[in-house]
Amino acid sequence: MLDWTDRHYRYMARLISQNTWLYTEMINANAIIHGNRDKLLTYHPQEQPIALQLGGSEPEVLAQAAKIAAGYDYNEINLNCGCPSPRVQQGAFGACLMHEVALVARCLNAMQETVDIPVTIKHRIGLDKETAYQPLADFVGTLRERTACRIFIVHARNAWLEGLSPKDNRDIPPLRYDYVYRLKQEFPDLHIILNGGVTSNKQICQHLQYVDGVMVGREAYHNPMLMRSWDAEFYGSTLPAVGYEALVEQLIEYTQQQLAKPDNSLRHMARHYLGLMHGLQGARQWRRMLSDASLLKNNNASLITAAWQAVKNSNVSQPASI
Numbered sequence: 353m354l355d356w357t358d359r360h361y362r363y364m365a366r367l368i369s370q371n372t373w374l375y376t377e378m379i380n381a382n383a384i385i386h387g388n389r390d391k392l393l394t395y396h397p398q399e400q401p402i403a404l405q406l407g408g409s410e411p412e413v414l415a416q417a418a419k420i421a422a423g424y425d426y427n428e429i430n431l432n433c434g435c436p437s438p439r440v441q442q443g444a445f446g447a448c449l450m451h452e453v454a455l456v457a458r459c460l461n462a463m464q465e466t467v468d469i470p471v472t473i474k475h476r477i478g479l480d481k482e483t484a485y486q487p488l489a490d491f492v493g494t495l496r497e498r499t500a501c502r503i504f505i506v507h508a509r510n511a512w513l514e515g516l517s518p519k520d521n522r523d524i525p526p527l528r529y530d531y532v533y534r535l536k537q538e539f540p541d542l543h544i545i546l547n548g549g550v551t552s553n554k555q556i557c558q559h560l561q562y563v564d565g566v567m568v569g570r571e572a573y574h575n576p577m578l579m580r581s582w583d584a585e586f587y588g589s590t591l592p593a594v595g596y597e598a599l600v601e602q603l604i605e606y607t608q609q610q611l612a613k614p615d616n617s618l619r620h621m622a623r624h625y626l627g628l629m630h631g632l633q634g635a636r637q638w639r640r641m642l643s644d645a646s647l648l649k650n651n652n653a654s655l656i657t658a659a660w661q662a663v664k665n666s667n668v669s670q671p672a673s674i
């Protein structure tokens with residue numbers, strides 16, 4: 353998620369769940385080729401398994417970017433065919449690629465020819481006011497036939513290319529989970545991952561009766577501790593879930609290490625930590641302290657210690673809850 357799932361968020365997410373597959377923000381393939389690729393692609397090795405999401409629509413450019421990315425040991429390359437933003441449409445990629453399945457097939461093939469890791473796709477269930485299932489099935493079926501792509505992440509709502517902001521495009525077009533379930537029924541050999549509007553582990557379990565996986569976006573950002581039980585619940589781990597105290601300690605250590613490097617600021621990292629205490633007493637204080645510009649400007653990780661102490665003070669009568 354652009355601006356959200358940067359390396360600092362992902363590192364925190366990895367402290368919470370060891371197994372959950374993490375995705376980068378969408379990165380423009382041209383930026384990787386012509387820009388500061390180390391800055392765009394470097395991540396902490398502990399973040400693995402990690403998928404790099406690319407934006408683009410020129411097969412050779414995407415292939416070149418994928419090859420460069422493979423040198424950074426990503427575990428998967430994902431092509432964005434779901435973003436409806438006008439800027440992305442101007443570049444003729446993102447969701448509007450759903451109108452161009454032959455081109456998408458060429459993009460996926462060009463990338464897969466240059467890398468050994470899986471090349472996957474994330475797309476919508478349709479564009480604009482198209483509500484029929486068949487165009488979606490044709491899109492997926494054609495890619496299944498013409499490419500080696502076997503992992504389809506399906507955001508279960510249409511993208512409206514005109515008249516809706518990117519934000520509204522994540523909420524207003526109605527969710528059609530039944531379309532995603534039907535894809536799995538019709539293409540049982542494909543790995544179908546459902547995305548869109550999932551906010552609880554109960555919902556994840558329900559969807560997993562019909563599809564192979566679930567991608568959680570906004571809720572995993574605003575309430576990252578949702579992921580705390582995922583290793584045990586979905587990956588068969590027998591290790592105990594991480595506790596708040598241990599997590600905060602690791603986060604402070606990571607933040608200190610990062611602050612010792614150039615170009616990192618506490619503000620950039622702490623903004624991703626704001627949702628960590630979601631649902632706990634003291635969460636408001638935690639958020640307030642970690643978003644206070646006058647406190648953040650000192651660039652000192654001890655602010656996290658102080659915010660955590662405030663949470664603990666709010667829970668003195670019920671220490672077990674944290």
Ligand SMILES: Cc1cc2nc3c(=O)[nH]c(=O)nc-3n(C[C@H](O)[C@H](O)[C@H](O)COP(=O)(O)O)c2cc1C
Nearest residue numbers: 353354377378474507522547548549550568569570
């Ligand atoms: C701030 C923000 C940035 C996003 N950036 C991307 C992106 O770079 N690539 C992408 O495929 N989807 C992106 N999305 C969409 C999410 O991946 C996801 O498909 C959408 O939010 C629906 O899932 P959710 O209800 O679990 O959040 C973004 C969403 C948000 C809120």
